[in-house]
Amino acid sequence: MPSPAPTDDRRPFLGRLADASQPYLYSAPSLVLIVAVMLVPLVLGLSYAFRDIQLLNPFSGGFVGLDHFRVLGRDQDFYRALKNTLWWTGASVFLQFFLGLILALLLNKPFAGRGLAQALVFLPWAVPSFLAGLNWAWLFNPVIGPLSHWLHALGILSEPLNILADPQLAMWGPIAANVWWGIPFFAITLLAALQAIPNDLYEAAAIDGAGPVQRFVSITLPFLAPTIAITVLLRTVWISNFADLIIVMTNGGPADRTQIVASYIFTQAFRRLDFGYASAIALVLLAALLAYSMLIVLLRQTLLNRN
Amino acid sequence: MASIEISAVAKSFGPFAVLHGIDLDIADSEFIVLVGPSGCGKSTLLRMIAGLESVTAGEISIDGRRVNELAPKDRDIAMVFQSYALYPHMSVADNMSYSLRLRKTAKEKIAAMVSDAGAKLGLAPLMERRPKALSGGQRQRVAMGRAIVRQPKAFLFDEPLSNLDARLREQMRAEIKKLHADLGATSIYVTHDQIEAMTLADRIVAMHGGVVQQVGAPLDLYDRPANLFVAGFIGSPAMNFLDGRYAREGAVVLPDGTRIPVAPRENLAEGAQVTLGIRPEHVAIVPESPMEAAVELIEPTGFGIILHLSLHGLPFKVFTLDREALKAGPKVPVAFPSQHLHVFDAEGNRAD
Numbered sequence: 271m272p273s274p275a276p277t278d279d280r281r282p283f284l285g286r287l288a289d290a291s292q293p294y295l296y297s298a299p300s301l302v303l304i305v306a307v308m309l310v311p312l313v314l315g316l317s318y319a320f321r322d323i324q325l326l327n328p329f330s331g332g333f334v335g336l337d338h339f340r341v342l343g344r345d346q347d348f349y350r351a352l353k354n355t356l357w358w359t360g361a362s363v364f365l366q367f368f369l370g371l372i373l374a375l376l377l378n379k380p381f382a383g384r385g386l387a388q389a390l391v392f393l394p395w396a397v398p399s400f401l402a403g404l405n406w407a408w409l410f411n412p413v414i415g416p417l418s419h420w421l422h423a424l425g426i427l428s429e430p431l432n433i434l435a436d437p438q439l440a441m442w443g444p445i446a447a448n449v450w451w452g453i454p455f456f457a458i459t460l461l462a463a464l465q466a467i468p469n470d471l472y473e474a475a476a477i478d479g480a481g482p483v484q485r486f487v488s489i490t491l492p493f494l495a496p497t498i499a500i501t502v503l504l505r506t507v508w509i510s511n512f513a514d515l516i517i518v519m520t521n522g523g524p525a526d527r528t529q530i531v532a533s534y535i536f537t538q539a540f541r542r543l544d545f546g547y548a549s550a551i552a553l554v555l556l557a558a559l560l561a562y563s564m565l566i567v568l569l570r571q572t573l574l575n576r577n
Numbered sequence: 578m579a580s581i582e583i584s585a586v587a588k589s590f591g592p593f594a595v596l597h598g599i600d601l602d603i604a605d606s607e608f609i610v611l612v613g614p615s616g617c618g619k620s621t622l623l624r625m626i627a628g629l630e631s632v633t634a635g636e637i638s639i640d641g642r643r644v645n646e647l648a649p650k651d652r653d654i655a656m657v658f659q660s661y662a663l664y665p666h667m668s669v670a671d672n673m674s675y676s677l678r679l680r681k682t683a684k685e686k687i688a689a690m691v692s693d694a695g696a697k698l699g700l701a702p703l704m705e706r707r708p709k710a711l712s713g714g715q716r717q718r719v720a721m722g723r724a725i726v727r728q729p730k731a732f733l734f735d736e737p738l739s740n741l742d743a744r745l746r747e748q749m750r751a752e753i754k755k756l757h758a759d760l761g762a763t764s765i766y767v768t769h770d771q772i773e774a775m776t777l778a779d780r781i782v783a784m785h786g787g788v789v790q791q792v793g794a795p796l797d798l799y800d801r802p803a804n805l806f807v808a809g810f811i812g813s814p815a816m817n818f819l820d821g822r823y824a825r826e827g828a829v830v831l832p833d834g835t836r837i838p839v840a841p842r843e844n845l846a847e848g849a850q851v852t853l854g855i856r857p858e859h860v861a862i863v864p865e866s867p868m869e870a871a872v873e874l875i876e877p878t879g880f881g882i883i884l885h886l887s888l889h890g891l892p893f894k895v896f897t898l899d900r901e902a903l904k905a906g907p908k909v910p911v912a913f914p915s916q917h918l919h920v921f922d923a924e925g926n927r928a929d
Contacts (some may be wrong), residue, residue, distance in 0.1 A: 493666075
C-alpha cells in the first residue's frame with residue numbers, strides 16, 4: 271500500500287485508482303483506435319527503411335541501418351525522379367489552380383443554365399483516376415485518338431506522334447490528364463469561397479471608385495487568400511504523391527522521363543519487390559513533404575499574425 | 578454639393594414593377610428621407626441614384642447632368658450601407674482612404690483628409706484597428722467616415738442605423754444631424770423608422786407600393802397627412818381610424834349612430850363613406866363629454882400613458898401625460914376635438 275495521501279482520503283486504493291484513471295479510460299477507445307490504425311502501420315512501414323526486405327530473397331529481413339539511404343544518395347534515378355516530381359507537381363498545381371480559379375469566377379456569375387454547367391464542370395472529379403489515365407492515353411494515341419492530329423494541325427507538333435512516347439514531351443501527357451482531372455477541386459473550393467464574399471463589399475468598392483480589376487485585387491483576392499493557401503498546400507502534397515496517372519499512362523517511361531518519386535517507389539516495391547529500398551525513398555519523400563507543409567503553415571501564420 | 582432631379586423614374590425586375598414613375602427634385606444641401614414599409618421601393622430608388630441598379634424608365638440627373646448610364650464611380654456620390662460593408666482586411670484608416678487611393682490623391686493629402694474625417698467622428702484612437710475589432714457603433718462611424726472623407730456631391734444612407742441598439746441609434750441619429758449641419762451635404766436617407774424620418778429630414782418622402790404618397794416637411798406630414806397611408810405610418814402610437822358616413826351639416830356618423838362633429842368638407846357628398854382619423858394625443862378625456870368608452874388596457878410608458886379604449890366595439894387609443902389616467906376605468910368620457918380631426922374619403926385621400 272502506498273503511503274496515505276495528505277488529504278483525508280479513506281477510500282480503498284482501487285477506488286482511488288479508478289478515479290485517477292477515469293479520464294484515460296474514457297479516451298482509451300479512441301486512442302487505441304488511432305494507435306492501431308494510424309501509428310502502427312506507419313511505424314512498421316518506416317522500420318522497413320532500415321531493414322533489408324526483398325520479397326524474392328528468403329534470407330533478407332535483417333537490420334541494415336542507413337545502408338538504403340547511402341545507396342539512395344548515389345542513385346541517379348532517384349534524383350531524376352525528384353526533379354520530375356517538382357516539374358510534375360509544379361505544372362499540375364499551377365495549371366489546376368489557375369484554370370480552376372477562372373472557372374470558379376465564371377460560374378460565380380449568374381447565367382442561364384448555370385446549374386447544369388456547374389454539374390458538368392464537376393464531373394471529372396467523379397471519374398476514377400485509372401479510367402481518366404486510360405482515357406487520356408488513348409486520346410494521345412494517334413491510331414485511335416484525335417489529340418496528336420489536332421496538335422499537328424495547329425502546328426504544335428511537326429508530325430502526329432504519340433507525345434507519351436516522346437522523351438521530351440511525355441510528361442505533358444500525364445500533366446494534361448491531371449489538370450483535367452483536378453480542375454474541379456479548385457473550382458469547387460474557390461467557388462464556395464467566392465460565394466461567401468458579401469455583395470455589399472463589391473458595391474461599396476464600386477461607389478468608392480474601383481473598377482473590375484481593382485475590385486478583384488482588393489476584395490476578391492484577400493477573401494480567397496486563406497482558401498488558396500490551404501487548397502494549394504493540400505493539392506501539392508496530394509499530387510506529388512499521386513502516381514496513378516503516370517503508372518497508367520507511361521509507367522514512368524520513356525527512359526524514366528516521367529518517373530516521379532511516387533511512381534519510383536511503386537516501381538521499386540512492386541516491380542523489383544525491394545520493399546526496404548522503397549520504404550527508404552518513401553521516408554525521404556515524407557520528410558520533404560512535411561518540411562514543405564511546415565513552411566506553408568508557418569507562412570500562413572505569419573501572414574495571419576501580420577493582419 | 579449638388580442638386581438631384583428624379584423624373585418619371587420607374588423600375589421593374591422582369592415582370593415585377595417595383596417603382597411607378599417617381600418624380601422628386603432634391604435641392605442642394607437638402608436632407609431628404611425616403612420612408613416607407615419594407616418592399617415599398619425606397620432602397621431600390623436609392624440604389625438607382627447610386628448606380629447600383631439600372632433605371633428602367635425615366636431620368637436621374639445630378640447637378641443637371643443625366644447619370645442613368647454612368648457607372649457608380651463616376652457619379653461622385655458616397656453611400657453608407659446597412660451592413661456598413663467595411664473592407665474586413667483593411668484597417669480603419671485604409672478603409673477610409675480607399676477611395677482617395679484609387680483616385681491617386683497625394684499621400685500627404687490623404688493623411689490629412691483621413692485624420693480630419695477621423696477626428697470629426699471620434700475615430701482617431703481606432704485608426705489602425707480592423708473592422709472586426711470594432712463595436713457596432715464604431716463600425717457605423719467608420720462607414721460614415723469612409724463616406725465623408727472624399728467630400729462627394731451627395732451622401733446616400735441605406736438604413737444605416739438599423740443594426741444598432743436603441744440607445745446607440747438615438748445617439749448616431751443626432752450625430753448624423755450635426756454632421757449634416759456641419760458639412761451641408763446633399764443627403765438622401767432611407768429608413769423604415771418614422772422617428773428617424775421625422776427627426777432628420779428637411780423633407781420626408783413617404784413611399785408605399787412603389788409610389789410616392791406625400792412629400793413635405795416632417796410636421797406637414799404629421800399635421801396634414803395626404804392620405805390614409807401617411808396618416809397611419811407617421812406617428813407613434815399610430816393615428817386612430819374610425820369608419821363612418823359623412824353628414825353634410827358637418828358630422829361623421831359612426832356605425833353605432835354616434836355623431837362626431839367635424840368642420841364641413843366641400844367635396845364630400847351626403848352619406849359618403851369616410852374614415853375619420855385622430856391622433857392618440859389629440860383625443861381628449863373630458864368629464865362632461867357624453868361619449869363614454871370602455872377601458873380595455875392601460876400601458877404606462879413612463880413618459881405618458883397609452884389607454885386602449887373601445888367605443889361600442891370600435892378600438893382606439895389615447896395618449897395622455899396625465900397620470901390620473903392610470904386609475905381610469907371601467908369607462909372614460911372622451912371627446913374628439915374637431916380641429917384635430919382628419920377626414921379621408923373612400924379612396925383614402927384627405928378631404929378638406
